[in-house]
Amino acid sequence: MSTTVTPPPRKVNRLGLEVLNYKGARTTLCAGCGHNSISERIIECFYEMGVEPWTVAKFSGIGCSSKSPAYFLGKSHGFNSVHGRMPAIATGAILANRNLLGLGVSGDGDTASIGLGQFMHLVRRNIPMIYIIEDNGVYGLTKGQFSATADLGSKLKSGALNDLPPFDCCALALKWGATFVARSFSGDKKQLQAILKTAIAHRGLSVIDVVSPCVTFNDHEGSTKSYSYVKDHEETLQDLDFVPFFEDISVEIPEGEVMDVRMHDGSHLRIRKLSRDFDPTNRLAALATMEEAELAGEVLTGVLYLNPTKPTFLDLLDLGDAPLGTLPESKTRPPQAALDEIMEELR
């Protein structure tokens, strides 16, 4: 007698896509590299949020971190730019097609060393995209030299001490105009998921600095970006809960010190305060809290700032609804007669 075994139903998201549709090539990064965990969170979050992978444009510069877009969202668009120049490429692509969901992945060297000028202008313009800094304090790809986010006094494997103060990319992003600023740790799955989902729902620039240990060059005693250092010094600002727009938000309404922020797409971010009295909609207070944490040697993680209403660069340019990239030449170029007229005036 033969029995027929019914296969378990395929697990799909609200678009009917399996998680496989959100994966990329097999990683070539070192086993245990924090960047691999961030790629896994990106895959999960885009799958769970039901984002169509072909509407996403991935951008990166150069570095181990910048290689990682090859390892997730294999059905999305991708552009691997020159070292530190990703913001200009991303700005151009998003201006040409505002319907794309921009996802930039950079390193601390790519952003805070060679690419700092480009990063400043991306932030100043509040370009609507997600910008992740995979922050390990070193140039992993070129064998572990200090980057500009390395903490004062931190030590290289060789014993060399860093005698320069760090750039804090979150503080810079906050000061210059990003509208969602968060810090997380590649080892904190729940927090990073909530932050990434908020960034997907946010309409504005999301800057997410993720401390992402480099196991090969910066995970030793004396490093301030190692797994053990972050575990011992992490100070989590809030408990975060993200409720996407397609889920019923009336369930499980939490009580107590909870702030509910409604995102542009109708999703909600529920922020439950932990030890400190911290309001992530107060930019000045956020800067002061970050400064205090730095002096105390804490790795402050969570949502540092969120402003879901500030206009983006696309709003300021007052672009029409149809993406520029889809318009016919007749709508993007003055006709020959108009050019002839100008030339005639110049004669």
Ligand SMILES: Cc1ncc(C[n+]2csc(CCOP(=O)(O)OP(=O)(O)O)c2C)c(N)n1
């Ligand atoms: C214009 C230019 N300058 C220097 C380099 C050499 N280079 C390649 S990657 C890199 C630093 C990468 O560090 P980071 O952005 O922190 O990425 P990680 O490898 O640590 O993830 C450098 C200096 C280059 N490729 N191009």
Ligand code: SF4
């Ligand atoms: S060298 Fe460091 S940053 Fe690069 S893949 Fe290896 S662990 Fe990751």
Ligand SMILES: [Mg+2]
């Ligand atoms: Mg780095």
